[in-house]
Amino acid sequence: MWGGRFASGPAAIMAEINSSIDVDRELYRQDIAASKAHARMLARQRIISPQDARKIVHGLDKILSEIERGRFRFKPALEDIHMNIEARLTDLIGRAAGRLHTARSRNDQVATDFRLFVRDAIDALDAALALYQRTLASKAARHAATIMPGFTHLQPAQPVTFGHHLLAYVEMAARDRARFADARRRLNECPLGAAALAGTSFPIDRAMTARVLGFDRPADNSIDAVSARDFVLEALAAAAITAVHLSRFAEEIVLWTSPIVGFVRLSDKFTTGSSIMPQKRNPDAAELVRGKAGRIIGALNALMIVMKGLPLAYQKDMQEDKEGTIDALSALALGVAAMTGMVADMTPDAARMRAAAGVGHATATDLADWLVRRLNLPFRRAHHVTGRIVALAERDGLALVDLPLARMRKIEPRISADVFEVLSVERSVASRRSHGGTAPANVARAAKKWLQRLAKKPRR
Ligand code: ARG
Secondary structure, eight states: OOGGGOSSOOOHHHHHHHOOHHHHGGGHHHHHHHHHHHHHHHHHTTSSOHHHHHHHHHHHHHHHHHHHTTOOOOOGGGOSHHHHHHHHHHHHHGGGGGGTTTTOOHHHHHHHHHHHHHHHHHHHHHHHHHHHHHHHHHHHHHTTTOEEEEEETTEEEEEEEHHHHHHHHHHHHHHHHHHHHHHHHHHOEEOTTOTTTTOOSSOOOHHHHHHHTTOSEEOSOHHHHHHOOHHHHHHHHHHHHHHHHHHHHHHHHHHHHSTTTOSEEOOGGGOBOOSSOTTOOBOHHHHHHHHHHHHHHHHHHHHHHHHTTOOSSOOGGGGGHHHHHHHHHHHHHHHHHHHHHHHHHOEEOHHHHHHHHTTTOTTHHHHHHHHHHHHOOOHHHHHHHHHHHHHHHHHHTOOGGGSOHHHHHHHOTTOOGGGHHHHSHHHHHHHOOSTTOOOHHHHHHHHHHHHHHHHSOOOO
């Protein structure tokens, strides 16, 4: 393809390090779409003949179907997807194939293909995350009043509802989707026609190719168009944050499904056994979601490092942008699907969670709040008094609710019997009606709001 001035072929190791076909073959669909748009534009602008354009488009369609039917031989010697397809086009239609590369370069070609690829991945992830959110929200609606312990420092802190906890992940996923949508908005400019870096002397119509490929507009600076990879970095940053959120949830599932904790059970569909310990039921899917976060964050890190020292415009280093990105985006898609499956599959053990919610004097804050409300103590003072009552309960080996009134009065004589009303976990949870609080009424409303919002068609 570029051998005119070369007398011999590359050394074997040169060919090996140079070849990217094993990775960028994933971009065949986008490469063919961009080439078809380019050929049609060239004909419309009378840069090539309509007959040649027709042959080119027809040949490209044939190649697409060959690839999809597994009938295409990818050749490492042809370096990359662009040259593999062009070489096959030459086999199929002969000389006319050589006209396709008029007014373009592999530099704007790969930049266009990869934008299309990342855009498709973002769209697929958005749909997958929406389904994940719907699955979470419907489970949350069912468990708006299911009580569980809420933790800080992994110590029982205050009782919350299971539905409320699940909705926290719906909120995270909403921000993850918004980050992807934001990245997509900036990504959606078309590099095609920037050519190698300087633009072209042919009278091309960049607005047309941009429109046909679903871009909002052509990229305005040809040097930037072929050099920019921040669209990948942004998508990977959004992916890395999403992976962190999934990983935190995965960690909770691992914890919850441990028989030591036993808050949640996963069915046979989402667990595996041990080859030596017959009693085991391992949450491998959750562990793998947690593990995949490493690769996804790593891909962002790797590309940051590839890009940070590169002068303008295209440098071959940039060929390293694809492997980690493709891997990371598909690992994330798998992770989202696995989490969605586990959320649908999991059954909480309500009795066990309810019992655990009372452990560790989890309603101590409710006692402190009662002292503020009823006895008008400043909160700091109420906190101190409550601390002493908790210490007393601990000494007596009793839960806070079971501590006799007389014992409490030893610390604060004005405490009355109605204090017990706020010490039950049910009352504690029901009382947290502040905006965003865990009261079952709030949670039911929030879950419903999400389900309605998620039922609406996304606008784009
Ligand atoms: N395979 C190359 C890549 O992925 C395509 C661009 C090659 N451009 C070049 N001037 N050699 O970056």
